Amino acid sequence: MKFKAFSLILLFFLVSFVFCNSSNTLGEKSYCVNELDDSFLNRCNKEVPSGFFTLVANFLVQWINPRVLALTAVMFLLILPILQFSSIRREDVRSVLAKFTHNKIVILNFLHRVCYTLVLDVALYAVFRQLRPCKCTSDGGNTFQHVGSRYGMPSGDSMAGAIFGSLIFDVAPYQGWLARIFGIVCIALVAMERAVLGYHTVAQVTVGSCIGIFLHYYSTRLPQAMIYFDAFVQIIAGAVLLQTDPSLVYERDSMNNLFSWYVWGVSFQAYVLMEITYYYFRKQNFRKLKFSLQYLLQTRQLGGEYLINSETREDDIEEKTLNAQMDVTRKTDFGFTCIALTVLLIINFLSYVIGQEGWLTQIKK
Numbered sequence: 143m144k145f146k147a148f149s150l151i152l153l154f155f156l157v158s159f160v161f162c163n164s165s166n167t168l169g170e171k172s173y174c175v176n177e178l179d180d181s182f183l184n185r186c187n188k189e190v191p192s193g194f195f196t197l198v199a200n201f202l203v204q205w206i207n208p209r210v211l212a213l214t215a216v217m218f219l220l221i222l223p224i225l226q227f228s229s230i231r232r233e234d235v236r237s238v239l240a241k242f243t244h245n246k247i248v249i250l251n252f253l254h255r256v257c258y259t260l261v262l263d264v265a266l267y268a269v270f271r272q273l274r275p276c277k278c279t280s281d282g283g284n285t286f287q288h289v290g291s292r293y294g295m296p297s298g299d300s301m302a303g304a305i306f307g308s309l310i311f312d313v314a315p316y317q318g319w320l321a322r323i324f325g326i327v328c329i330a331l332v333a334m335e336r337a338v339l340g341y342h343t344v345a346q347v348t349v350g351s352c353i354g355i356f357l358h359y360y361s362t363r364l365p366q367a368m369i370y371f372d373a374f375v376q377i378i379a380g381a382v383l384l385q386t387d388p389s390l391v392y393e394r395d396s397m398n399n400l401f402s403w404y405v406w407g408v409s410f411q412a413y414v415l416m417e418i419t420y421y422y423f424r425k426q427n428f429r430k431l432k433f434s435l436q437y438l439l440q441t442r443q444l445g446g447e448y449l450i451n452s453e454t455r456e457d458d459i460e461e462k463t464l465n466a467q468m469d470v471t472r473k474t475d476f477g478f479t480c481i482a483l484t485v486l487l488i489i490n491f492l493s494y495v496i497g498q499e500g501w502l503t504q505i506k507k
Contacts, residue, residue: 174278186276188340199335208259215253223474243445260407261376263298268383270295276340289340291398297342297350303332304354367431402497409489416482
């Protein structure tokens with residue numbers, strides 16, 4: 143474990159050092175200035191003029207960021223019944239239900255970890271209150287504009303990249319060594335992308351990446367019941383801290399409204415809580431809450447309820463009749479998934495209104 147963590151952090155520092163030093167003439171061009179200081183950890187590393195690294199960074203940002211990961215996880219959860227039950231005529235019904243449940247809980251746990259980057263990270267912004275590093279001009283220095291929102295410590299995108307990379311490193315779904323290399327590269331590239339685009343300092347991406355690695359192992363090694371503790375602490379802390387920071391004043395129709403970001407993340411956290419609760423309590427699997435996700439995966443308990451005493455289960459049905467859409471919908475609890483999705487969309491729409499109209503936030507007059 144220590145060797146894994148050390149390797150990740152060491153490679154990250156090496157890659158960050160190489161990429162960030164490629165733009166050390168930034169101050170001489172007087173296109174962007176440092177908001178913090180000129181030290182290696184805190185200086186603005188935005189590549190000006192745009193070069194190869196900016197091209198790579200702009201390509202990466204569309205693939206690995208908190209919003210893309212959250213939306214992708216939800217899309218997978220919605221199409222999972224179709225993917226799993228497309229082979230229902232060839233496999234045993236209970237086996238397919240077990241695989242479906244196993245995959246669903248694994249994806250929900252991943253989405254919960256992504257919510258750290260959507261809710262916890264925004265709350266930490268209000269704790270550290272460290273500005274983003276770059277203030278740039280496009281008119282020769284007459285006017286300057288901040289790059290990104292107000293705060294940048296820690297980097298939420300780097301946290302998301304580390305959570306995603308750590309998942310690949312830990313699970314290694316392909317060739318073991320190849321997957322681990324890919325996981326490490328993901329972490330390093332996302333950190334590089336945030337620094338090169340000028341959204342974060344080396345210190346901010348380093349802290350974000352380290353927190354992301356820690357949160358992956360923390361979330362997968364502690365009991366599932368901690369999901370509830372994590373969610374409520376994040377939601378309460380975020381709401382309090384963001385509302386009590388007097389320096390957070392926004393314009394209407396602002397993409398950098400941190401409270402809007404926070405509510406957007408809460409919508410996904412609410413979805414996770416509803417789905418997880420439905421499985422562990424509605425399905426009478428609450429005893430599994432005392433075990434970690436890793437333990438449940440190793441012992442194959444997720445979905446295992448469909449493989450135990452299957453002959454005496456009242457809701458057991460013949461494999462030949464499970465082809466019907468209504469049976470697939472009922473057995474996969476797709477109806478409840480739609481209810482949870484509706485709640486997600488309602489809260490998500492509220493976040494959009496907050497960003498557009500400035501509800502519940504201080505607006506510049």
